Amino acid sequence: MINFDTELFLFLNGLHADWLDPVMTFISGKLTWTPFYLVLLYLVIKNYKKQSILIILGIILLIVCSDQVSSGIFKPLFERPRPCHNEAIKDLVHLPNGRCGGAYGFISSHACNVFALAVFMTNILKRYYRKIGWVMFVWASLVAYSRIYMGVHYPGDVIVGAAVGAIIGWLVFKAYRLWRMTKGE
Numbered sequence: 643m644i645n646f647d648t649e650l651f652l653f654l655n656g657l658h659a660d661w662l663d664p665v666m667t668f669i670s671g672k673l674t675w676t677p678f679y680l681v682l683l684y685l686v687i688k689n690y691k692k693q694s695i696l697i698i699l700g701i702i703l704l705i706v707c708s709d710q711v712s713s714g715i716f717k718p719l720f721e722r723p724r725p726c727h728n729e730a731i732k733d734l735v736h737l738p739n740g741r742c743g744g745a746y747g748f749i750s751s752h753a754c755n756v757f758a759l760a761v762f763m764t765n766i767l768k769r770y771y772r773k774i775g776w777v778m779f780v781w782a783s784l785v786a787y788s789r790i791y792m793g794v795h796y797p798g799d800v801i802v803g804a805a806v807g808a809i810i811g812w813l814v815f816k817a818y819r820l821w822r823m824t825k826g827e
Contacts, residue, residue: 666738666788670792675785700762703814704810705755707758708758712755724745724794727747738792747799748798748799749806753782753803754804756785757782757807759782760779760811
């Protein structure tokens with residue numbers, strides 16, 4: 643399985659193009675999506691009024707959880723080097739911005755965080771915006787794929803990160819729903 647993951651990584655990372663390097667660097671940036679987050683925040687406040695405080699607390703909780711699970715549990719537990727730190731292939735890895743990141747990459751924190759947010763926000767906003775799921779999952783998939791393109795994660799890092807993030811997003815959404823039910827809302 644690890645050999646397949648490495649071969650798939652080398653194939654996908656090898657599909658780079660000079661014109662796409664700055665695009666993927668932008669997509670992978672942490673602050674790039676601030677306007678998108680502000681739009682989501684606006685939609686939550688617009689539709690949920692006072693209840694939006696609890697939703698915002700849910701967002702904070704899920705980001706803290708997904709980030710801590712990915713960086714604080716998975717990476718130290720598995721200690722799988724990022725492709726760009728893997729001695730066997732590091733000379734084959736395309737790094738558009740020249741940065742490799744921390745030593746370990748399993749699981750992708752980017753993928754975990756964006757999929758946690760995508761699942762949570764889809765469930766929060768779907769009653770108001772039918773197609774929000776498409777927007778959220780295309781966005782999350784694009785960010786997750788950018789990590790492979792950037793040379794810092796294997797496909798397995800991204801896939802497992804996305805799955806763990808989706809579970810965290812679902813659990814936080816269920817906790818939010820449970821809290822609302824106990825308040826009779």
